[in-house]
Amino acid sequence: MEPGATGYPPDMSPRDPRSASDVPYDFGIPLETALRRRERLADDVTTDFGAERVFPELVDALMAEVPEGVDILEVGAATGLLTRPLLAKSRCVTALEPSEGMLKRLLASEVASADNLAIRRGMVEDLDPNDAYDVAVVTFTPRRGLGLARLLFELACRVRDRVVMLLDDDGALDWAYLARAAAAKGLDVRLRIVSRGSRSGEKGEHAQAVILVAEVERYCSLGPEARPTGIELDEWAGDAREIEVPFPPPRGTATRLVRYMLAGGDRALRVVTDPAGAERLYGNVRTAVHRLARDQLTVRRDGEVIHVVRLPSGGDQP
Numbered sequence: 001m002e003p004g005a006t007g008y009p010p011d012m013s014p015r016d017p018r019s020a021s022d023v024p025y026d027f028g029i030p031l032e033t034a035l036r037r038r039e040r041l042a043d044d045v046t047t048d049f050g051a052e053r054v055f056p057e058l059v060d061a062l063m064a065e066v067p068e069g070v071d072i073l074e075v076g077a078a079t080g081l082l083t084r085p086l087l088a089k090s091r092c093v094t095a096l097e098p099s100e101g102m103l104k105r106l107l108a109s110e111v112a113s114a115d116n117l118a119i120r121r122g123m124v125e126d127l128d129p130n131d132a133y134d135v136a137v138v139t140f141t142p143r144r145g146l147g148l149a150r151l152l153f154e155l156a157c158r159v160r161d162r163v164v165m166l167l168d169d170d171g172a173l174d175w176a177y178l179a180r181a182a183a184a185k186g187l188d189v190r191l192r193i194v195s196r197g198s199r200s201g202e203k204g205e206h207a208q209a210v211i212l213v214a215e216v217e218r219y220c221s222l223g224p225e226a227r228p229t230g231i232e233l234d235e236w237a238g239d240a241r242e243i244e245v246p247f248p249p250p251r252g253t254a255t256r257l258v259r260y261m262l263a264g265g266d267r268a269l270r271v272v273t274d275p276a277g278a279e280r281l282y283g284n285v286r287t288a289v290h291r292l293a294r295d296q297l298t299v300r301r302d303g304e305v306i307h308v309v310r311l312p313s314g315g316d317q318p
Contacts, residue, residue, distance in 0.1 A: 027147035034142045035098060042079075042101025049078040049102060053140050058166070058209050059085055061194045062137070065164050065213050066090070070134035073158070075124055075141065075151075078102045080111040082139050087114050094118045094133065124154050132158055138165040140209075148178050156187060156216050157227075165212040169193060173300045175210040176309035180267050186222055188215040191311060240268035240307075245281060247274030254284035258292050261308055271306040278304050 027034075041049050059082070066072065069091045077083050077095035079102055086093050093116060097103050103121055106112060112119070120127075136155040143151055148167075155163045167175040175191070183189040195208040219227060245253055261269060273281050282301045285308065289299045299308050 027143050027150075029142055029144050029147060038078075038099040038142075039101045042099050042105060045105070048081050050081055050140055053166075053168070053209060054081055055196045057197050058194045058211075061192060061211055062164065062166065063089060065162075065211060066135055066137065067161065070161065073131075073133040073136040073155075075136060075138040075155070077106060077119075078139070079105040080109050082137070083111050083117070086137060087111065087116060090116065092116045092118065094120060096120050096122060096124070096127075098123050124151060124158075127158070132160065134161045135159060136163045138163065140166050140168060144174055145177075148174055149181060152178065152182055152187075152214060153185075156214060156219055159216055160220075162216060163214045165214075167210040167212060169208050169210050173298075173302065173307045173309060175212055176298050176300070176307070176311070177268070179212055180310060182214055184267075186219040186227070188218055189213070190215075240270045241266045242270040242272060245271055245273040245277075247277040249273065249277060249281055249284075254281065254288040255292070257285060257308065258288040258297065261297055261310065262293055267310050269308040271308065272304065273306075275304050278306065282306050 038049075062082070063085055066086065066089050068089055070089075072086055072090045072093045074083060074086055074093055074095045077097045078099070080095065083093060083095050083106070093114075095106065095117060097106065097119075098121065100121065103119065106119060111117065136159050138151065138155070141148070141151060148165075152163060152165070165175075167178075169175070179189045179191050190213045192211045192213075193208055194211060243257070245257075257269065257271060260266075271281070271285070278301065282299070285299050285306055289297050289308070296311055297308055298311055299306065301307070
């Protein structure tokens with residue numbers, strides 16, 4: 001696709017930034033701030049945007065989730081770090097990127113000469129309603145919370161096979177909330193946590209990442225009128241049961257918490273305790289989950305709160 005005079009294709013104009021009133025549902029972050037940061041980082045020509053998050057094991061795991069010979073929508077292509085391996089496996093890749101600076105760098109790279117690459121400026125919400133793809137690949141979107149859910153369901157209506165999302169494994173635990181909420185709405189969700197290995201050198205801040213795969217066949221079979229199109233705030237985290245643990249915690253507290261989750265129907269627990277004991281309790285709960293429910297539960301700490309979240313059935317967490 002030939003770029004326009006501004007350095008990006010003419011068939012998609014820049015979107016109008018949403019106001020703060022659209023947060024948290026639309027994007028989960030102030031959109032203007034995220035786009036300005038993306039433009040600033042695009043000016044740093046000494047580095048590939050997102051390179052600190054991408055490592056060989058993650059690329060291999062991503063490619064394993066992408067079928068051969070499909071039409072791919074790459075959401076957040078940036079400078080093309082993951083576009084190259086996706087091109088090698090696909091019939092066509094449509095690289096979608098909101099930043100003019102990132103697109104200029106992508107268009108100036110060797111990737112831009114590929115015959116099976118189309119480049120578009122904008123966000124998923126800017127796409128034509130009739131645009132359809134086999135697979136959508138989302139690469140470390142800055143969206144958070146309900147903004148992630150909105151993006152997933154927007155893409156689920158545009159693909160014939162699956163949505164693959166690369167997500168940060170951070171303390172916010174958004175990926176776990178997203179997975180269980182999406183599964184409850186009819187998407188077939190699988191999770192995989194991928195860690196840096198010996199090929200990646202030293203482990204840094206982004207030592208691991210999450211791959212969320214949402215297959216849409218069952219979801220699409222519901223029909224347009226019966227098909228859920230999003231997740232409301234109370235569905236995102238409102239059903240998390242909060243349990244307060246005294247300090248010091250009684251002996252065996254972590255094991256009892258995990259067994260409670262396994263025996264009951266709660267999708268998530270928010271475990272609150274005295275800040276002085278949060279770190280030790282978090283370690284004990286992690287050990288109990290690893291021992292009793294490694295493939296069924298995941299646990300993360302967000303400040304003084306410990307989250308224990310049930311994984312979708314069929315999800316795998318190596």
